[in-house]
Amino acid sequence: MIPYFRLAVAALACLLAMASAAFAHPHVWVTMKSELIYASDGSVTGVRHAWAFDEMFSTFATQGIESKQKGVFTRDELKPLAEVNVNSLKEYDYFTHAKANGKKTEFGDPVDYWLEFTDGVLILHFTLPLKSPVKAKALNLEIYDPTWFVDFAFADKDPVALVDAPVGCKLSVVNAADTAAATTKSQQLGESFFNSLGSGSNYGAQFANKVAVQCP
Amino acid sequence: MSRTQKLAALAVALFAAVLLGIGAEALAQANPFGTGPAPARPPAPGGIAGFILAKQAEFYRALAGMIRAAKADGSASFALLGLSFAYGVFHAAGPGHGKAVISSYLVANEETWRRGLVLSFASALLQAFVAVAIVGVAAVLLGATAKMMGDTVRVIETASYALIMAVGARLLWVKGRAFLAALRHANVPAMVPAAAAAAPGYPGVIVHDHEHDHDHHHHHSHSQGGHEHGHDHAHDHAGHSHGPEPEELAGPGGWARGLSAIVAVGLRPCSGAILVLVFALAQGLFWIGVASTFVMGLGTAITVAAIASFAVGARSLAARFAKSREGAGGLFLRGLEVAAAALVLAFGALLLMGYMASERMFAV
Numbered sequence: 001m002i003p004y005f006r007l008a009v010a011a012l013a014c015l016l017a018m019a020s021a022a023f024a025h026p027h028v029w030v031t032m033k034s035e036l037i038y039a040s041d042g043s044v045t046g047v048r049h050a051w052a053f054d055e056m057f058s059t060f061a062t063q064g065i066e067s068k069q070k071g072v073f074t075r076d077e078l079k080p081l082a083e084v085n086v087n088s089l090k091e092y093d094y095f096t097h098a099k100a101n102g103k104k105t106e107f108g109d110p111v112d113y114w115l116e117f118t119d120g121v122l123i124l125h126f127t128l129p130l131k132s133p134v135k136a137k138a139l140n141l142e143i144y145d146p147t148w149f150v151d152f153a154f155a156d157k158d159p160v161a162l163v164d165a166p167v168g169c170k171l172s173v174v175n176a177a178d179t180a181a182a183t184t185k186s187q188q189l190g191e192s193f194f195n196s197l198g199s200g201s202n203y204g205a206q207f208a209n210k211v212a213v214q215c216p
Numbered sequence: 217m218s219r220t221q222k223l224a225a226l227a228v229a230l231f232a233a234v235l236l237g238i239g240a241e242a243l244a245q246a247n248p249f250g251t252g253p254a255p256a257r258p259p260a261p262g263g264i265a266g267f268i269l270a271k272q273a274e275f276y277r278a279l280a281g282m283i284r285a286a287k288a289d290g291s292a293s294f295a296l297l298g299l300s301f302a303y304g305v306f307h308a309a310g311p312g313h314g315k316a317v318i319s320s321y322l323v324a325n326e327e328t329w330r331r332g333l334v335l336s337f338a339s340a341l342l343q344a345f346v347a348v349a350i351v352g353v354a355a356v357l358l359g360a361t362a363k364m365m366g367d368t369v370r371v372i373e374t375a376s377y378a379l380i381m382a383v384g385a386r387l388l389w390v391k392g393r394a395f396l397a398a399l400r401h402a403n404v405p406a407m408v409p410a411a412a413a414a415a416p417g418y419p420g421v422i423v424h425d426h427e428h429d430h431d432h433h434h435h436h437s438h439s440q441g442g443h444e445h446g447h448d449h450a451h452d453h454a455g456h457s458h459g460p461e462p463e464e465l466a467g468p469g470g471w472a473r474g475l476s477a478i479v480a481v482g483l484r485p486c487s488g489a490i491l492v493l494v495f496a497l498a499q500g501l502f503w504i505g506v507a508s509t510f511v512m513g514l515g516t517a518i519t520v521a522a523i524a525s526f527a528v529g530a531r532s533l534a535a536r537f538a539k540s541r542e543g544a545g546g547l548f549l550r551g552l553e554v555a556a557a558a559l560v561l562a563f564g565a566l567l568l569m570g571y572m573a574s575e576r577m578f579a580v
Contacts, residue, residue, distance in 0.1 A: 026272055027487050056280045060494045064361035084363060151273060 026151035029054035032143065033154070035161045036213060039133055042166040046107070046129035047096060047141065052155075058122035071120075078115035078122075085124055086113045094128055095152065096143050100136035107131065137215055144176065144208035152176065152209055160211050169215040176209045275303045280495060283508075287499045293507070300492070300508040304515020307488055314339055314481035315520050317380055317563050319527035321477050324387045324556035332528045335474055336521035337514075342482025344513030346372065347489035348506050355497055365490065372483055377568040379480035384561030391557045395550040480564075486516065 035048040053061065061081060067073045089095070090109070098105045113126035143152050153175060154160065160173050282299055285292035308315070318339065322332045350368055354360035360368075489509045496505025531552070538549045 026276075027491060029273060029276065054276070054280070056276070056491050056495045059498045060491050061362045063355055063494050063498070064359050064364065081363075 026145075026148055028057045028150045030150055030152045031155050032152055032209070033159055033161075034141075034143070034211070035163050036139070036141070036165065036211070037127070038162065038164045038166065040164070041135070042215070043133040043135045044100065044130060044139055045133045046127055047098070048112075048127045048163075049094075049096070049125070051124045051152075053122045053124070055120055058117070058120060061122055062117065073115075073117040075114050075116060078117060082113055082115040082124065085115070086110050086126060092145070094126075095145050095150065096128055096141065098130070098142075099138075099140040100134040101138055102140075105130055105134060136213075139211075139213040139215070141211040142208040143211075154209055162213065165213070166215055169213055172212045172214075174210040174212075271306065275299070275306065279303060279492060279508075283492070283496050283499055283501060283504065286504050287501055293504055296504065296508055297511045300512040301515040303488070304512035304517075305519050306515075307486075307512075308340075308516035308519035314343075314484075315523045317481050317560060318477070318520060318524050320556045320559040320563065321383065321387070322524055322528050323531045324391060324553045324560060325473075325477075326531075326553065327474075327528065329525055329528045329532075331474060332524040333521050335478060336524045337517040338474075338478045339482035340513045340517035340520055341510070342478060343485050343516070344489060344509045346483060347485035347493060347509055350485060351490055351493040351497065351505075352502075355494055356502060362494075365494075369485065369487075369490070372485070374568065376480060376483035377564050379476070379483065379564075381561055381564030381568060383476050383480050384557060384559075384564050387557035388554065388561055391550065391553040395547070395554045398547045398550045401547075486512075488512070 031052045031054075033050045033052075037045050037048055039045050062073055062078075065073060065077060065081065067077050094107065094110065096107065098107065107128040108131045110126040110128050113124070116123045116125065145152065154173060159175075160171060162169060162171055278299055279296070282292055282296040286296050318332075318335055321327070322335065327335070350365060350372075354365050354368060358364075489512055492508055492512070493502070493505040496502055496508065534552060535549055538546055
């Protein structure tokens with residue numbers, strides 16, 4: 001009887017592990033490059049994103065779109081799709097969350113958006129203007145999908161740039177995957193693991209890609 | 217606390233944990249962007265999730281790479297099939313794929329392990345078939361766009377969720393009535409004074425009494441009262457041989473009834489399969505994509521079947537301790553079935569109302 005129960009308990013542990021594995025279910029991978037845009041008075045006005053989708057999703061998204069040349073799409077041909085993308089992203093707050101001096105800052109509707117198709121990869125360009133530009137000593141940006149349908153990661157090279165930022169501003173970027181690796185090392189199957197099972201739907205946040213800018 | 221009681225308590229706890237696990241998974245799928253501001257972010261560790269994060273991306277990129285390789289070299293198709301299988305097994309651990317619904321259905325419907333397996337496989341293969349049908353008709357024949365395919369999936373998924381609700385409602389109706397009937401029966405032995413006489417040896421029973429329901433208490437009194445041996449009798453676990461075997465528990469209705477569950481769960485295709493199919497189509501390898509989708513479905517079926525088996529196992533474990541179907545033990549089982557049936561109905565309703573995302577269908 002006892003081995004039977006050990007088996008049952010082991011199976012239960014497996015089940016819990018699987019429940020936590022449910023957290024990880026991305027179908028779309030995005031490689032990001034982002035720019036923080038500053039006005040001449042030193043205030044941040046918005047974020048300019050360039051999101052490159054993975055090959056499979058790029059193919060899916062462009063399926064059935066008519067183009068003059070097969071497998072090549074111009075910006076005009078992709079215009080309706082860009083429209084759909086930007087409109088659907090609104091519901092998800094563009095997966096972009098900003099804090100200026102520790103206070104949440106809202107974004108307005110995106111401007112200057114278009115899609116580009118290069119080497120089988122679809123890239124969505126769009127600019128998110130802050131509702132009101134803000135002078136921030138500390139600016140924090142997080143990009144993630146809480147439901148983890150989309151897996152965001154910064155590009156290896158020049159992931160984030162400051163445009164016209166005041167002199168002396170310092171930029172730091174943390175990629176979500178690095179955070180994940182760090183927690184993997186330190187994590188044990190302890191109480192916190194089981195607590196995390198009940199912590200709701202926000203598991204994607206722990207893999208947020210983080211940008212921090214410190215200005216004098 | 218005798219061993220029998222400990223085991224009974226464990227069985228109950230285990231069962232609750234299974235339902236809880238399924239429920240936690242369901243909750244984890246909720247869309248936080250429904251209303252209101254961005255929720256507070258609790259610090260959550262991500263060891264296992266972090267590992268899977270890396271693995272999923274690897275799998276996925278390898279899949280795309282291998283489909284491309286198959287175009288140049290046919291022998292890469294075999295590697296692609298192997299990878300698709302592994303992806304299916306692995307991927308099905310995520311939300312969707314009907315694990316929660318199937319597990320609850322199996323528990324509620326007194327299904328046998330074998331029927332559980334068939335249900336898991338049939339629904340997973342139906343999912344693959346629907347994915348192939350959608351991409352085949354929409355993309356290959358009609359040249360539809362991604363948006364049209366997404367809209368089609370949304371219509372199908374609404375039908376699927378409505379069906380899950382219907383299956384749950386029917387189960388709840390049948391099981392609810394059986395529970396009420398058992399309840400009327402169980403009231404009789406509860407009146408017997410022997411129940412009170414048996415009480416002194418059962419502090420443990422009282423402690424966990426509030427965890428499930430009062431009838432559990434009656435169950436012990438009743439069965440112990442019947443045996444008249446008290447603890448001495450516990451070692452041979454007589455209930456095992458007398459207890460209803462899973463086969464005997466399978467309710468009437470046969471395969472026709474199982475079919476409704478298969479269709480309800482299997483109707484909604486896996487987003488991953490659709491992506492693979494469209495990508496293969498773009499490479500001019502639609503049939504390789506079809507093969508990959510079915511092999512992926514097979515892998516998914518194995519994961520779903522494993523979880524479903526666990527649910528069936530936990531249920532029959534609980535059944536072993538509910539020795540008498542007429543007494544409080546049977547009542548307890550009936551109660552579990554009602555809870556599981558309610559869970560199926562709740563899953564359907566939550567999915568239908570969008571509080572629980574099975575899988576998002578390409579909002580981006």
